[in-house]
Amino acid sequence: MVDPIFDYQFRLILIGDSTVGKSSLLKYFTDGKFAELSDPTVGVDFFARIIEVQDGTRIKLQLWDTAGQERFRSITKSYYRNSVGALLVYDVCNRSSFEHIPLWMMEAKRHIEPHRPVFALVGCKIDLVGTDNKSGARREVSCEEARMFAEENGLHHVETSAKTGLNVEEAFVLVAQEVYNRIQTGEYKVENGWDGIKTGFNRPNGMDFNLLEAETVQSTCC
Amino acid sequence: MPTSDSEDFESADEGHGSPVKKERKKRLSSSNYSDNALETDQKSHNTQNLTNSLNKSVEKEGTDGWDDFEIDENEPVSLNVPPSATKVEKKDTKVTNEETMIKESKKSQDTGWDDFDDWGDDEYCSNIQKTEPHKTQSHSLQPDPDIKAVTDRLAAASTGGSSAGWGWGWSVDSLLSTATAGFTNITSQVSQGISTVLETSIGAPDPEELARRNIKEREDESKTSKEESLTPKEVPENKEKDNGEAFQFGSLLSGVTKFVETTSTKVISGGLDTLETIGKKTMAVLEDGDPGLAKKRALLGLGTGDKPVLSQVLREAKAKADEEDKIKEEKREAKEVHYENLFDDFEGLVHLEALEMLSKQVSMRIEERLSGVASEKRQDMKETLQQVAELCEMPEEDDDDEEPPSEDMSKPDVLHERLQTATQDLGLKLQFQPLVKQYKEVLDYVTSDSEATVKAIYKRAVSGLAQATALSVEQYHKAAEMLLVKTRRSTADEADALTQMTVVLTKHISELATLFTEKLNSLPADNKAQTNNYITNIFLEAGNSSTYIQNAFQLALPILQIGAV
Numbered sequence: 001m002v003d004p005i006f007d008y009q010f011r012l013i014l015i016g017d018s019t020v021g022k023s024s025l026l027k028y029f030t031d032g033k034f035a036e037l038s039d040p041t042v043g044v045d046f047f048a049r050i051i052e053v054q055d056g057t058r059i060k061l062q063l064w065d066t067a068g069q070e071r072f073r074s075i076t077k078s079y080y081r082n083s084v085g086a087l088l089v090y091d092v093c094n095r096s097s098f099e100h101i102p103l104w105m106m107e108a109k110r111h112i113e114p115h116r117p118v119f120a121l122v123g124c125k126i127d128l129v130g131t132d133n134k135s136g137a138r139r140e141v142s143c144e145e146a147r148m149f150a151e152e153n154g155l156h157h158v159e160t161s162a163k164t165g166l167n168v169e170e171a172f173v174l175v176a177q178e179v180y181n182r183i184q185t186g187e188y189k190v191e192n193g194w195d196g197i198k199t200g201f202n203r204p205n206g207m208d209f210n211l212l213e214a215e216t217v218q219s220t221c222c
Numbered sequence: 223m224p225t226s227d228s229e230d231f232e233s234a235d236e237g238h239g240s241p242v243k244k245e246r247k248k249r250l251s252s253s254n255y256s257d258n259a260l261e262t263d264q265k266s267h268n269t270q271n272l273t274n275s276l277n278k279s280v281e282k283e284g285t286d287g288w289d290d291f292e293i294d295e296n297e298p299v300s301l302n303v304p305p306s307a308t309k310v311e312k313k314d315t316k317v318t319n320e321e322t323m324i325k326e327s328k329k330s331q332d333t334g335w336d337d338f339d340d341w342g343d344d345e346y347c348s349n350i351q352k353t354e355p356h357k358t359q360s361h362s363l364q365p366d367p368d369i370k371a372v373t374d375r376l377a378a379a380s381t382g383g384s385s386a387g388w389g390w391g392w393s394v395d396s397l398l399s400t401a402t403a404g405f406t407n408i409t410s411q412v413s414q415g416i417s418t419v420l421e422t423s424i425g426a427p428d429p430e431e432l433a434r435r436n437i438k439e440r441e442d443e444s445k446t447s448k449e450e451s452l453t454p455k456e457v458p459e460n461k462e463k464d465n466g467e468a469f470q471f472g473s474l475l476s477g478v479t480k481f482v483e484t485t486s487t488k489v490i491s492g493g494l495d496t497l498e499t500i501g502k503k504t505m506a507v508l509e510d511g512d513p514g515l516a517k518k519r520a521l522l523g524l525g526t527g528d529k530p531v532l533s534q535v536l537r538e539a540k541a542k543a544d545e546e547d548k549i550k551e552e553k554r555e556a557k558e559v560h561y562e563n564l565f566d567d568f569e570g571l572v573h574l575e576a577l578e579m580l581s582k583q584v585s586m587r588i589e590e591r592l593s594g595v596a597s598e599k600r601q602d603m604k605e606t607l608q609q610v611a612e613l614c615e616m617p618e619e620d621d622d623d624e625e626p627p628s629e630d631m632s633k634p635d636v637l638h639e640r641l642q643t644a645t646q647d648l649g650l651k652l653q654f655q656p657l658v659k660q661y662k663e664v665l666d667y668v669t670s671d672s673e674a675t676v677k678a679i680y681k682r683a684v685s686g687l688a689q690a691t692a693l694s695v696e697q698y699h700k701a702a703e704m705l706l707v708k709t710r711r712s713t714a715d716e717a718d719a720l721t722q723m724t725v726v727l728t729k730h731i732s733e734l735a736t737l738f739t740e741k742l743n744s745l746p747a748d749n750k751a752q753t754n755n756y757i758t759n760i761f762l763e764a765g766n767s768s769t770y771i772q773n774a775f776q777l778a779l780p781i782l783q784i785g786a787v
Contacts, residue, residue, distance in 0.1 A: 005554060043703030044576055046569045062572060071707045078583045079576060195575070 006050050006060040006200035010179050011082055012172070015104045016089035017097040018068030021124035024162035025089065026065050029172055034163045041067040044079050051173060053180045060200060061176060080111035084188065084196030085118040085175040092123040092159060095140040105153065115196060118178045120156040121146060122171050127161035559681050561688050561763050565770070570692025574774060577699040580706065581777040584784050591787055603787050610783045613717035614775065616724065634662045637730060644722035647715035650704045657693045657730075660686070664734055668741040676745060680756040683738035684763055690734055691767040694727045698774035702781040711785030720782065724775045728768045735764035 014022040018040060026047045028034055047063040064083065066076040080086075086108045090097040105119065123146055128137035143159060150157035156174045160167040182188045183197065190197050565571055588607070592600055631639070638658045645652055664686050674682075698720070705716060739757045747753050 005550060042700055046572050046576075048567075048569070064576075072703070075580065075703055075706055078579045081579070 006058040008057065008180070008183070008200055009060040009062055009198040010084050010176060011062045011064065011196050012085040012087060012175060013064040013066060013080060013083040013108070014087045014089055015066055015076070015108060016068055016087075017091075017094070017100050018070075020068065020089050020091040020094065020097045021162055022068065022087075022089045023065050025087075025122070025124060025160060025168060025171070026063055028162040028165055028168050030063070032165075034165075040069055041065055041072075043067055043072055043075050049172075051176055053173075053177050057180065058200070059176050059180065061172060063172075077107070077111055080108055082195040083108075083112055083117055084115070084179050085120070086112070087120050087122050087171065087175065088155070089122045089124055090141065090146075091125050092139055092141050092146075093125055093128050093137040098123075098141040098146065101149070115194065117196075118156075118175050118182070119153070120158065120171060120175045121150045123157075123159040125161065125163075126159045126166060127163045559684050561684055561766060564685050564688035565692055568689045568692035570688065570695050570770070573692065573696045573699040574770065574777070577695070577702055577774060577777045580699075580702050581780050584706070584780040588780055588784055588787065606786050607783050610713055610717055610786055611779060613714060614721055614779055614782065616721065616772065632662075633665060634658045637661055637726075640726045641723065644726050645701075645719045647712075648701065648705075648719035648723075649708065649712070649715070650701055652697055652701060652704075654697070657690065657697075660689055660693060661730070661734070664690075664737060668737045674741075676742060676749070676753055676756060679738060679742050679745075680760065683735070683742075683756075683760045686734055686738065687731065687760070687763050687767050690731060691770050694731075694767075694771050695774045697723070697727075698771075698778050702778045705778075705781050705785065708785075713782055713786040716785065717782050720775060720778060724771060727771050731764050731767045731771065735760050 014026065016022055023038055023041055023045065024034060026045075027038070030047045030049045044067065045065040047065060048060060049063070050058055050060045052058055064079055066072070066079060086105075088101050088104050088108075090101055092098075101121065108117065108119070123141065123143075125137070129139045146159070147157050149155075156178065158167050158171045158174060160171055162168060179188065179197070188197055190199055562571075592603055595603065635658075638654055641652075641654045641657070667682060667686075701720065705711070738760050742753055742757055742760075745753070
C-alpha cells in the first residue's frame with residue numbers, strides 16, 4: 001500500500017509491443033525488483049507509486065500497464081483516454097518494437113484527444129547490450145537514432161534496464177516533472193470528467209497557484 | 223645584486239608553488255586523460271604560460287627546483303636588517319620549513335639562541351629606551367628639577383641594577399614604567415608642593431594626606447582624568463612585582479601609585495554619578511509621552527517587528543512545523559480508516575473504472591449493432607439482451623443449496639474451491655490466489671492471541687474489507703477483458719458462472735465482517751458504546767463492499783451480452 005498523502009495524481013499509460021519490458025519496468029519502479037519470468041499482461045494492470053517533483057510536491061503516479069499482445073489491442077484502446085502521460089516503450093535489442101513506436105504514438109494521440117499528453121520514449125533491456133550471453137541479444141536500435149526520433153517528435157528519451165535499475169526512476173520522474181511543469185504554466189488543468197490529473201487527499205480544493213514554477217529535468221542519455 | 227635577486231625571488235614566489243606541481247602532475251598523468259582533450263588543452267595552455275614565465279625566471283638563475291628557491295629565500299633574509307627579515311619570513315611562511323625559520327632567527331641575532339641572560343638584557347634595554355622619551359616629554363612640559371632628579375636616579379639605578387639578575391631586572395623595569403607613567407600625570411597637574419612631599423617623604427609618603435590636600439585642584443582638572451584612568455590598570459601588577467628587594471623605591475612607588483589609584487577612583491565615581499544623572503534625565507525626556515519608547519523604537523527601526531529575536535523565530539517555526547505535522551497525521555489517520563481511500567489504494571477503484579470504460583465501449587458497440595439491423599431482427603436482439611440480463615439477476619438468498627464444507631479442508635481452501643466451482647463454466651483462467659491469501663491473513667489475525675485495541679481491530683476490519691472488495695472487483699475486470707478476447711462465447715454459461723461467483727464473493731465479504739465483529743465482541747468491553755459503534759460500521763462497510771461487487775458484476779453485463787448478439 002502506498003503512502004496516502006499526495007498532492008496530485010497523474011495517470012500514465014505504458015504502451016508498446018509485447019515483451020519489450022513494460023511490466024518489468026513498472027515492477028522495478030514500484031517494487032525495486034526484477035522478475036526473470038513473468039506472465040504476459042492481460043488487458044491492463046495497475047501500479048502506483050508516489051514521487052516528489054523538484055519543489056517537493058508529492059505526486060501519486062497511477063500507472064496503467066497495458067498488454068502489448070495484438071489480441072488485446074481493441075481493449076487497451078479504451079484505456080487511453082484518461083492518461084496525461086504516455087511512455088512509449090521499446091526493446092533496444094528488438095528493431096521492430098522500435099519501428100512500431102510511431103504507430104503506438106499515433107494511436108495514443110488519437111485516443112487521448114483533445115488532451116495532449118506528455119510522451120516519453122523509453123528503451124528497455126539496455127543491460128543486454130554488449131553482453132555475449134546465451135540469448136544472443138545485441139543492440140538493434142542505436143541511442144542516436146532513438147534520440148533523433150525523440151527530438152523530431154518532441155519527446156523525452158531515455159534508455160533503461162529493469163534488471164540493473166538504470167534510468168528506471170528517471171524515466172518516470174521525467175514525465176511526472178513535465179506534467180507538473182505544464183500544470184504550473186496553466187497548460188494542464190484539473191477537469192471534471194477527465195482523470196488524467198486529479199488532486200490528492202492533501203489538497204481537496206483545487207490547485208495551489210502559489211507554487212513556484214519548477215525547472216525542467218534534463219534527460220540523461222547518450 | 224640584492225635588487226635583482228629579490229626581483230627574481232618575487233617572480234619565483236608567484237610562479238612556483240602550485241603551477242610547478244600542476245605541470246608535473248600534468249606531465250605524469252597526461253596520458254591518462256588524453257580523451258578529455260578539449261578541457262585539458264585549455265588547462266595546459268594556461269599552465270604553459272605560467273610555466274613559461276616560471277622557466278624564464280628559473281633560467282636566469284641557471285638552476286631550477288625547490289632547493290634553489292629555499293636558498294633564494296634565505297638570501298634576502300640574511301642581507302637585510304632583522305626587522306625586515308622577519309617581515310619576509312612571515313610572508314613566506316607557507317613555503318619555509320621550521321628549520322629555515324630557526325636558521326633565520328639565529329642569523330638575526332649576533333649572539334646564540336640559548337644565551338638567555340643576554341637576550342633578556344636586550345629586551346630590557348629596549349624597554350628603557352622606550353620609556354626615556356616619555357620622561358623627557360614630561361620634563362619639557364614642566365621642568366621640575368626635583369622630579370627630574372628622582373627619575374634620573376631611578377633610571378640610573380635600574381641601568382646599573384641590570385647586572386643584579388633576571389628577576390630583579392624585570393621587576394625594576396615594570397616598576398619604572400609604571401612610575402614614569404605616574405609621574406607624567408602628576409607633573410601635568412600637581413603643584414610644587416607635591417614634589418616637595420615626594421622628595422621629603424621617600425620611604426613613607428602618606429597617600430591619604432596627599433589626596434586630601436589636592437582634592438580640589440584635581441577635581442577641576444577633569445581633562446586629565448582619562449589619562450589617569452589608564453594608570454590603575456598597571457597598579458596591581460606593580461604591587462605584585464614589588465617584592466621589596468628594590469630598596470627604597472618600592473615604598474616610594476607604591477605610595478605614588480596608591481595615591482593615583484585613590485584619586486582616579488574618586489574622579490571616576492564622581493564622573494559616573496554625573497553620567498547617571500544625565501542619563502536619567504535624557505530617558506525622562508525621551509520617554510515623555512512615549513512610555514516604553516515604543517514609538518521612538520519603531521521610528522529608529524529598532525522595533526521587535528523589524529528585528530525579530532532569533533529564538534522567537536525558531537519557536538514560531540517549530541510551532542508551525544508541529545501544527546503541520548499534526549494536521550498531516552490527522553489526515554493520515556483519517557485516511558487509514560477511510561474505506562474509499564483504502565479501496566483506491568488496493569487498486570479497487572481503478573479496476574472498477576477500467577471495467578466501466580470497457581462496459582461503456584461495449585455498450586456503444588451493442589447500440590451500433592442494434593441500430594444496424596432490420597427492425598424485426600432488432601426485436602430479437604433486444605430479447606436476447608434481456609434474457610442475458612435476467613440470467614445475471616442475483617438469486618434469492620437461500621442457503622439450503624450449499625454443501626457443508628468437508629472437515630479436512632481449511633477455510634481458505636474452501637473459498638478457493640467454491641470460486642473455482644462457480645467459475646468453471648466461464649472458460650477462463652482467473653487468478654483467485656490473492657483473495658485466498660488475504661482470507662488466510664484475516665483468519666490468522668482474528669485467531670491470534672495478540673493484544674489488539676478495539677480501534678486497531680476496527681481499522682484492520684475496514685482495510686480487510688476494502689482489500690477483499692478490490693481483489694473481487696479485479697476479478698470482474700479481468701474476466702471482462704478475457705471474455706472480450708475469447709474466441710468462442712457461450713453467454714448463458716458465462717452469465718451463470720459470473721452470477722455464482724458474485725454469490726460466493728458477497729458471502730465471503732459477510733464472512734469477513736463476521737470474523738472482525740466476533741473479534742471485537744470477544745474483547746473485554748471498556749467502552750461498549752464505542753465497540754457497538756465500530757461493529758455497526760463494519761457491517762455498513764461490508765454492505766458497501768457487496769454493493770461494489772454487484773456493481774462490478776452489472777458493469778460486466780454488456781460484455782456478456784455482446785457475446786450473444
